[in-house]
Structures are given as structure tokens and as C-alpha cells.
Amino acid sequence: MNAIPERRADVNFYDVEAIRRDFPILSRTVHGKPLVFLDSAASAQKPQAVIDAVTSCYAEEYANIHRGVYFLSQLATEKFEGARKKVQRFLNAGEVREIVFTRSATEAINLVAASYGRKFLKRGDEVLLSEIEHHSNIVPWQMLRDEIGIELKVAPVDERGALRMDRFRALLTERTKLVAVTQMSNALGTVLPVVEMARLAHEAGARVLIDGCQAVPHMPVDVRAIDADFYVFSGHKLYGPSGIGVLYGKAELLEAMPPYQGGGDMIVSVSFEKSDYAPIPHKFEAGTPHIAGAIGLGAAIDYVTAIGLHRISNHEHALTTYATERLMGIDGVTLVGTAPGKGSILSFTVEGVHPHDVGTILDHHGIAVRAGHHCAQPVMDRFQVPATVRASLGMYNTEGEVDALAAALRKVREIFA
């Protein structure tokens, strides 16, 4: 990492081997083989910088935040709030108070559904989703539907996994009050045209929530350019710790929303008659948060921005193209999801072999992939497969690892021949 800032000017410079050295886990072996980690879409590995930030939080700078008058508490508070500032800049949010720390993207979506949804949506209002949402952007809306009687609409994708924009437009009506969609599909890699979708949604009078879980590790994100009303992501997919997530919300919306949970830290005064809520974002952060997690996320953001999201994106696109060619060259391997401009996720099936058997065999070659429905069962139904194998590429993956995958897949074919 040290060498990179000096070469910042050169957009083509990408020293993947140096990056790999920053991730200690990548030098371990699995079943006697070098680890080939191709499951970053589920959760990414952590660079030393993140591990160090978490360690030093606990070893040197830990105390509860926002409470103590003593030095350490003040220090921890500064670090925690400093991490919020980093998230703000990372997303290009207008104000730091628009950044709410949550446990995860899942909690962030649940927060919006429970707080914004219960207050501002009513019976008969429609929430428009896409067919390729993660369960975490489906179930909270179904729970709200069952509770208050909103309706859910689903914009389908075509056979390559690209969103049917014609259908999206058609489903967007004056009844649509919220469009909640992923920026990039975790099951297929499809990248949705969220800028245009948000524009259309706003024209129709709807608010927009973007699930940025898979987008933030792979491309520069600007919530103001998207004009997202809400934007959520999880720290652990961005090379940061798990247990920390982010909700970005436009200040005027967050201010109008009721609290999500009650407790300490989210109030200014409490008596048994009445409590006065703290200003945003603290209104939504009841209880002691994941302090070290937020600080670790700040370190992860520093790490990826020092390397540069553009560079990471270029590297991953080149690698995805390479991997696509390699996989398509293997007899019996079929890619599921080939939308133009898709991100670094390769979902595929192997003829005559169940994805779980593929996963087990690859594991024995040291290759970690996901096999299953990827928490996106509607996607599996759409493509009429019970499950797929998914190789997802991150900033540290190499062509050599793709070759290892291809070689192991040929072995799978041999075993099941």
C-alpha cells in the first residue's frame, strides 16, 4: 500500500501483489492448497490496516463514546465521529449528520421500513422493487405490507439479468411511493442504472432507497449524483468489520422520521412523562454502538480510497472479462447473469453437478466459492435453477486464481463424468 499514493497519478497502476500482501489471510493454505478466495460478495477479507485500527481501538483508545468526561472517552468519541466523517466523504453526502451507523445494511433497510415506512406510507401505497433484490430488501417490505397494507411491485429482469427498464417505467405510477432497489445484484452482478431510475422515480413522486452493499466495494459512489433519498451498505463487504453498517438519508427525511429504537444515546432528556429525542443521526443510534467496527470501517474506507475505487474497478472489470472467457471455455459450464456492464460476480451452473458438490470439490482445491441461492431466491426462480455456484472477485484477486478455478472446474467435470 505504501508505494501506491506516490503513483496516484497513473490510473493504470495496480500492483495486485502488493495489495495481496496487505491481506494477511491470503497467505494461508486450505486443505494444503493456497487459499483462493472467491467469495468477497458474501464478505470480504480484511487488510492489515483495518485489523490494526480495530486492535488499536481496543488496545489504546477504547472507552464508551458520547458519555465520559474523561480523556479516553473523548478520544474514542473523536475516532468514532471521525469514521462517520469518512463515510460522509466516501459517499459524497452533503452533511455528516446524514450518516447513521447501523449494525448492517439489513438493519438500515429495516430502519427505513419501520420508521419512514410506518410514518409516511399508507394502505394502497406501492413500493417498487426489482426482481434481483437480496432477501434483506424484500422481507422488511413484506413485513410492512402485512402490517399496514402497502403493496409490493416487482420490476423484472431479462434473460441476461438486466433490468427491464420498460417494465420499470410502466410499474412506476402515482401510487408508487418508494423505489427500493439494489445498485448491484449479489447473485448476478447486474449493475442497475440507479441514476436514471432515481430520476424517473422522483418524477413520479416516489422516494428512492438504494442498497449499495455490492456497489461500494467496486465503484465510486456519489449519493448526491444518484440523488438517493436513502443509501445503505455493510462494512464487511467493503473490507471492513462485520457488525457495522451505514444508512445515508437526506437530512430533511431523517429529521421527519420517528426513532427506530429507544434507549440511551438517542435522547437529550428523559423523564417518565416524556423524552426529547437527540438530533440526527443520534436519534437513530440507540444504545452503545459497535465502536471498534465503525473505526475499522473508517480504516477500510481510507484503504480503498488510497488505492482508488476507479483503479479497483478497472482491475476487477478486466479480471471479470478474463474469468468470463475462461469459464465459457469449459464444457458444461453455463453463466447465469450476463448483463452488459455487470460487476465482478460470476454465477454459474455445471451441467449434471449440483452447485454444492461443485463447492465441496472446489473447497478441496483451496478455492472458496459460494454455492446456493445467495439470499436471492426470486433470482433463482427467474432463471429456473435451484442454486448456482458463485465466484465473486475482489480487489485482491488475480488471473492466476481464475486459472485455478478453471482447472478445478475441469476436475469437477472429470469426477462427475
Added chain:
Amino acid sequence: MSELRDLYQEVILDHAKRPRNFGRPERFDHEAHGHNPLCGDKVDIFVILGEGGTVEDVRFEGRGCAISMASASLMTELLKGKTETEARTLFEHFHEMVTHEAGGDALPDAAPDDLERLEVLAGVRQFPMRVKCATLPWHTFNAALASERADGVTTE
């Protein structure tokens, strides 16, 4: 790699590719649906009981990984003619076999031939994530026996 060969033995691959007793029978006494949400394996078990509650026939339908399909196929072969108690004992042995290195000593005796045939699945022991694949059909069989008699089926 040898562990891998232990798991994907010829017998298993053969049962997975050409499952025995596959398909829904026209009449049956009990059925149950088994599902492993983690991997999406699905299996339906159909049981026809004969004299004195012995398993006259057992068939299955479903889709899933090689391990679950082979386990279901083998199971249907072994359970035919067993009493309910014998079937449960065999499952206990099998469960022991796929979860522990040595074992089954404390269990009631089961036919050595049956145990030997099940031995081909013992390799899943090395793959804790896959144990459920192997045991799903058996759990589903138990659930089928425990279920109400299927509707519209005449019995004596």
C-alpha cells in the same frame, strides 16, 4: 484429495445419477417433504406399509446434491422390508457413522450388511457442512412415519 474420493465414490455417483426407487407411487400410506433451506435440497418420501407395519415400499422424489440424492436412493433400498424399529435403529447407526469416527457401539444391533452398504457415505464425516445432505432423506422418512396417514388411501 483422497478425502474427496472417499466422498464421491463410484457408488455414490452411480446412485446420484441413476437413483433407485425414484418417483411418486400411485398409492402410499405416508409422505413427508424434506427441505434443507441452506442448500436448497428437496426430497419427498413416500412410504407404503405392509403387514404388521413393515415398510413394504419406500420411494422418493426430489432434487439436490449428489450426496442427498445418493443417500435417499440407498436408503430406499435398505428400508424395504424393515419394521419401524429396525428402520429407526439403522438411522441411528447411520447418523453415528456420518458424525463420529468410531461409534454405534452403544446402539442396538443392526444388520451388518446394511451397515456395510451405508459405509460408502461415511466420507461425509470429513465434510461437516455436508452431513445434513446425507441425513435429510432419513429425517424425512422419520417425519413421514410420524405423519398422519395420507388422505384418500385405503388401508385394511
